[in-house]
Amino acid sequence: MGKVKGLKDYLKDDASLCRKVTYENFMQKEITSNNQDYKMEDAYQSYRKVAEQGYRT
Amino acid sequence: MKRELFDEIFDREIAPFIEEMLEYAPFIEKRNLAPCKREIFNEYSKLRVIYRRQVYNSDAEILDRHKVASCMCGAFLTVPVFHKGHLLEAMKQHGEPVESFLYYASEFAAFYAANKFLSFYMLCEVDNARGIDSEERRLRKERIVERFPMMPPASKVKGMRGTWSGILFNLSQIRGEERLGIEHYDLYAYATIFFMLEAYFNQKTVLMEKGHGFK
Numbered sequence: 001m002g003k004v005k006g007l008k009d010y011l012k013d014d015a016s017l018c019r020k021v022t023y024e025n026f027m028q029k030e031i032t033s034n035n036q037d038y039k040m041e042d043a044y045q046s047y048r049k050v051a052e053q054g055y056r057t
Numbered sequence: 058m059k060r061e062l063f064d065e066i067f068d069r070e071i072a073p074f075i076e077e078m079l080e081y082a083p084f085i086e087k088r089n090l091a092p093c094k095r096e097i098f099n100e101y102s103k104l105r106v107i108y109r110r111q112v113y114n115s116d117a118e119i120l121d122r123h124k125v126a127s128c129m130c131g132a133f134l135t136v137p138v139f140h141k142g143h144l145l146e147a148m149k150q151h152g153e154p155v156e157s158f159l160y161y162a163s164e165f166a167a168f169y170a171a172n173k174f175l176s177f178y179m180l181c182e183v184d185n186a187r188g189i190d191s192e193e194r195r196l197r198k199e200r201i202v203e204r205f206p207m208m209p210p211a212s213k214v215k216g217m218r219g220t221w222s223g224i225l226f227n228l229s230q231i232r233g234e235e236r237l238g239i240e241h242y243d244l245y246a247y248a249t250i251f252f253m254l255e256a257y258f259n260q261k262t263v264l265m266e267k268g269h270g271f272k
Contacts (some may be wrong), residue, residue: 003203004202004203005202005204005205006073006074006076006077007078007169008075009075009204010139010165010169010221011158013208013218013219013221014208014218014219014220014221014222016157016218016219016222017156017157017158017219017221017222017225018157018158019156019157020155020157020186021154021155021156021157021160022152022153022154023145023148023149023151023152024156025144025154026160027146037228042129042137044160
């Protein structure tokens with residue numbers, strides 16, 4: 001049997017896991033992660049802009 | 058699963074993964090793994106009972122492997138191998154940027170452990186599969202050991218972020234400091250995620266067998 005899938009293989013799968021991150025940047029992400037959703041009004045406006053221009057998917 | 062078996066799996070399969078993580082950041086400290094291991098097993102046993110009662114309204118039914126994996130993941134989250142507060146304090150004291158996965162070290166161990174247990178069941182299924190020759194059986198088992206789980210393509214920005222970092226981040230949001238507990242961990246949702254990971258792996262390996270250019 002060959003090599004067992006381990007930590008390095010996971011890190012190879014997803015290179016972003018090895019991105020160097022400072023404590024400050026990590027905390028910033030932790031704190032703001034729940035506040036990044038746009039307001040529904042803004043989201044709807046984005047839709048309206050596209051819809052009024054006649055785009056169809 | 059008996060306690061002795063869990064201990065053996067933890068010592069032989071999970072603990073080395075934790076030690077390997079520490080090689081990236083020797084300044085962080087893991088918890089004492091002996092009591093940790095005991096607590097994780099107890100938590101796992103508790104979650105299994107909860108799940109069985111919720112799903113089957115019975116203590117007798119055996120849980121399928123994805124639910125077992127989900128319970129295992131939940132147990133490791135509830136009893137983390139690193140205290141998040143201590144971990145972050147160490148990062149802060151260190152001052153230098155470190156690999157992002159280290160901020161999710163406990164979640165990574167939980168996810169890894171769950172996948173590891175799931176892979177045991179997958180191997181067992183191959184062992185009991187009918188109609189395949191010994192070479193095919195060997196090949197399938199080798200693929201599971203070496204490559205499961207495969208990362209499904211998921212990225213907000215192409216090439217920047219994969220499924221693993223997304224899962225670890227979500228797991229870390231479930232288990233915030235000082236509010237440990239499973240109340241925010243969705244056993245059903247994570248059982249489905251493990252089901253999907255196995256399905257994705259099976260789909261990809263079938264494509265490999267058919268000679269499609271998959272790595």
